[in-house]
Amino acid sequence: MGKIEDLQVINGEGYQLTRLEKVLGTARANSVWPLPFATSCCGIEYMATMGSNYDLARFGMERMSFSPRQADLLIVAGTISKKLGPVLKQVYEQMAEPKWVLSVGACACSGGIFDTYSVLQGIDRIIPVDVYVPGCPPRPEQIIDGIIRIHELVKNEPLRRRYSDEYKHLLKDYNIETNDPEQSDK
Amino acid sequence: MNWTEEDEKAPLFKQNESARTELSKETIDGEIATLNLGPTHPATHGIFQNILQVDGEKILSSEQTVGYIHRAFEKIAERRPYNQITPLTDRLNYCSSPINNMGWHMTVEKLIGADISKRVDYMRVIIMELARIADHLVCNSVIGVDTGALTGFTYVFQEREKIYELYEEVCGARLTTNVGRIGGFERDFSPEFHKKLKNFLQTFPKVFNEFDSLLARNRIFMDRTRNAGPISGERALEYGFTGPNLRAAGIDYDVRHMNPYSSYQDFDFIIPVGVNGDTYDRFMVRQEEIRQSLKIIEQAYNNLPEGDYHADIPEFYLPPKDMVYNNMEALIYHFKIVMGETPVPVGEVYHSVEGGNGEVGFHLISDGGRSPYRLQFRRPCFIYYQAYPEMITGQTISDAVLTLSSLNVIAGELDG
Amino acid sequence: MTQNSLTNESVFERIKAQFGEGILAMEEPYGMLTLEVKPETVHDLVKWLKEDDKFQVSFLTLLGGIHYPENTGKELGVNYHLHSLVHNFRIRLRAYFPIENPEIDSITDIHTCANWMERETYDFYGIQFKGHPNLVRILNEDTMDYFPMRKEYHLEDATREDKDDRFFGR
Numbered sequence: 001m002g003k004i005e006d007l008q009v010i011n012g013e014g015y016q017l018t019r020l021e022k023v024l025g026t027a028r029a030n031s032v033w034p035l036p037f038a039t040s041c042c043g044i045e046y047m048a049t050m051g052s053n054y055d056l057a058r059f060g061m062e063r064m065s066f067s068p069r070q071a072d073l074l075i076v077a078g079t080i081s082k083k084l085g086p087v088l089k090q091v092y093e094q095m096a097e098p099k100w101v102l103s104v105g106a107c108a109c110s111g112g113i114f115d116t117y118s119v120l121q122g123i124d125r126i127i128p129v130d131v132y133v134p135g136c137p138p139r140p141e142q143i144i145d146g147i148i149r150i151h152e153l154v155k156n157e158p159l160r161r162r163y164s165d166e167y168k169h170l171l172k173d174y175n176i177e178t179n180d181p182e183q184s185d186k
Numbered sequence: 187m188n189w190t191e192e193d194e195k196a197p198l199f200k201q202n203e204s205a206r207t208e209l210s211k212e213t214i215d216g217e218i219a220t221l222n223l224g225p226t227h228p229a230t231h232g233i234f235q236n237i238l239q240v241d242g243e244k245i246l247s248s249e250q251t252v253g254y255i256h257r258a259f260e261k262i263a264e265r266r267p268y269n270q271i272t273p274l275t276d277r278l279n280y281c282s283s284p285i286n287n288m289g290w291h292m293t294v295e296k297l298i299g300a301d302i303s304k305r306v307d308y309m310r311v312i313i314m315e316l317a318r319i320a321d322h323l324v325c326n327s328v329i330g331v332d333t334g335a336l337t338g339f340t341y342v343f344q345e346r347e348k349i350y351e352l353y354e355e356v357c358g359a360r361l362t363t364n365v366g367r368i369g370g371f372e373r374d375f376s377p378e379f380h381k382k383l384k385n386f387l388q389t390f391p392k393v394f395n396e397f398d399s400l401l402a403r404n405r406i407f408m409d410r411t412r413n414a415g416p417i418s419g420e421r422a423l424e425y426g427f428t429g430p431n432l433r434a435a436g437i438d439y440d441v442r443h444m445n446p447y448s449s450y451q452d453f454d455f456i457i458p459v460g461v462n463g464d465t466y467d468r469f470m471v472r473q474e475e476i477r478q479s480l481k482i483i484e485q486a487y488n489n490l491p492e493g494d495y496h497a498d499i500p501e502f503y504l505p506p507k508d509m510v511y512n513n514m515e516a517l518i519y520h521f522k523i524v525m526g527e528t529p530v531p532v533g534e535v536y537h538s539v540e541g542g543n544g545e546v547g548f549h550l551i552s553d554g555g556r557s558p559y560r561l562q563f564r565r566p567c568f569i570y571y572q573a574y575p576e577m578i579t580g581q582t583i584s585d586a587v588l589t590l591s592s593l594n595v596i597a598g599e600l601d602g
Numbered sequence: 603m604t605q606n607s608l609t610n611e612s613v614f615e616r617i618k619a620q621f622g623e624g625i626l627a628m629e630e631p632y633g634m635l636t637l638e639v640k641p642e643t644v645h646d647l648v649k650w651l652k653e654d655d656k657f658q659v660s661f662l663t664l665l666g667g668i669h670y671p672e673n674t675g676k677e678l679g680v681n682y683h684l685h686s687l688v689h690n691f692r693i694r695l696r697a698y699f700p701i702e703n704p705e706i707d708s709i710t711d712i713h714t715c716a717n718w719m720e721r722e723t724y725d726f727y728g729i730q731f732k733g734h735p736n737l738v739r740i741l742n743e744d745t746m747d748y749f750p751m752r753k754e755y756h757l758e759d760a761t762r763e764d765k766d767d768r769f770f771g772r
Contacts, residue, residue: 040232041280041362044361045360045361052343066227081256082743117261118257118742260751296632423660533631549664569719
């Protein structure tokens with residue numbers, strides 16, 4: 001969790017020095033707004049994670065954002081069929097940068113036990129994924145572990161990452177249009 | 187600027203007003219908007235699409251699209267040995283997987299003609315009724331969430347976790363349980379299970395009654411849910427309704443009573459029925475069923491017969507591990523079961539159980555091969571979800587949301 | 603506990619008397635009366651069973667297709683499970699027809715719930731239900747160009763390239 005010590009602050013008399021990247025990262029990591037894209041069995045475990053016993057709100061994730069426009073983290077929990085694939089991709093495209101993707105469960109990660117004609121064999125075929133949580137379904141503890149790993153990524157992300165050529169190249173691989181802030185500024 | 191008398195008399199926004207009257211006559215009253223509810227709408231618990239034609243708040247018609255998580259269970263089942271189909275049934279109605287698991291086991295037992303002991307029956311009844319409680323708790327607490335009462339949800343989910351803990355004691359899994367084997371259980375109830383079940387039977391009624399008192403006679407909740415999405419008993423039957431949704435419409439069809447399986451005839455329980463078949467009746471029927479399930483669990487647990495926890499069918503039931511290491515015959519059986527090479531009789535069998543949402547049926551056609559020739563699941567959600575447009579026509583959008591959650595449509599079961 | 607006043611024999615005799623030629627075979631696997639019926643007869647028989655005062659077989663439990671590639675002339679079939687809730691009596695009907703012309707009358711006008719089950723059967727097996735109000739694919743994508751539950755098609759995604767058959771013993 002976001003402790004102040006992580007920021008590597010240099011304290012002086014009347015001033016504090018740290019890196020902007022670190023401040024922004026910590027702030028973002030502690031207020032990630034997730035968009036639950038729960039389709040099947042894993043969705044029920046996700047509900048249990050949100051419930052009072054496991055309490056996802058402890059991680060600054062009290063507010064579920066059901067609108068992709070205001071969401072930072074896309075949590076894909078459950079089987080994604082080929083019919084649903086374009087919908088998922090559209091939801092991802094609608095999210096504003098910076099955005100992260102957590103793939104919960106074997107089906108979302110790789111198709112799971114459903115190696116069939118109708119099931120998409122892993123969501124990483126249509127959108128880039130940051131953290132994979134295995135399990136069929138994963139226990140709430142595992143989902144929380146995945147979310148903590150997302151937090152680590154968020155916290156340590158360089159400010160320039162989303163503008164980098166590597167990132168643009170990644171999105172181009174997935175045929176996702178970049179709403180490039182630098183381009184739109186001009 | 188000089189004002190004349192005429193100017194003063196003239197209405198200020200002449201043009202606009204005439205436009206407004208035109209709008210209200212022709213367009214606003216008669217305006218029909220298309221609203222896309224789903225596939226990823228927060229109010230639909232699962233992935234369903236409903237394209238609604240709405241006049242203001244009122245729904246005129248609805249068109250459904252399903253199949254967003256079609257996983258081809260029936261095709262997979264044609265490629266898997268019998269014991270590997272149990273994990274598939276888990277994922278049909280994942281809110282009450284044990285009922286599906288045991289329904290499948292009983293189907294195969296019917297096919298091979300296995301003789302199941304009373305103890306196994308009673309153990310199954312305990313687990314199945316726990317699953318029914320878990321299923322109905324999700325549905326009813328989510329109806330609460332959709333009417334704006336989140337408290338009930340967070341409250342009963344704590345108790346629901348205890349049911350998960352009980353599953354864990356029996357089979358090690360929480361949600362997709364894969365509990366039991368063809369012929370019975372893989373192990374007897376552990377001492378910890380007995381302790382936890384007794385504890386659950388003591389604490390749950392108290393919590394449940396509190397949950398009940400939050401909603402059941404709550405004025406706001408009643409006003410909100412009564413007459414929301416009603417269906418008559420006759421139409422419900424035509425649409426193939428089963429389970430709590432049919433009973434809420436006033437028809438007392440329950441597979442547990444009509445075709446008793448797993449010794450359900452030994453237990454004393456009532457089948458609650460509703461009158462109007464609306465959201466409130468469905469809620470109340472599920473509430474009462476939870477109470478009846480508790481009653482059944484108590485009866486089954488107090489009268490749990492002595493005996494073996496599995497049937498004597500070595501060709502289908504895995505032998506204990508130490509036997510496999512030390513006994514030639516057990517090793518052969520172990521190998522044959524694991525490789526799925528056990529011969530099964532040629533035949534055709536239909537078996538149904540009362541699942542969380544209604545009659546869960548298994549139509550199994552065997553040609554004697556290692557896997558079924560054809561296995562068709564009767565998925566109650568798939569059949570009764572057809573009635574949804576008829577139920578919400580003429581209702582408001584917020585009632586449509588409530589109707590959907592009270593029908594308890596489970597996407598996994600819907601799309602097969 | 604349950605009233606079961608109908609027996610397989612009595613039901614079969616009355617159906618046989620009513621439909622005669624339309625009934626091709628009778629079986630009783632695991633106690634359930636199973637009739638093989640001519641495809642033309644199914645609609646009338648289902649209607650008669652529902653309207654008959656004595657039987658009142660008014661509940662359609664299940665409808666699904668089946669494919670036997672070896673049975674020439676009878677490759678595809680439809681199974682109907684019907685239930686009389688009054689008498690707690692279950693009956694199974696089935697009709698076979700050739701794969702070149704898989705056509706059968708829809709029973710949506712008798713049982714409303716047959717609508718989606720027939721669409722699903724069409725989706726899986728390509729069986730044409732004559733008189734169905736909206737016979738389009740339901741579970742799979744509209745663009746799918748084959749009927750996946752037929753025995754000749756593979757379970758796995760045919761377009762998948764990352765699976766090397768050598769590693770799966772095929």
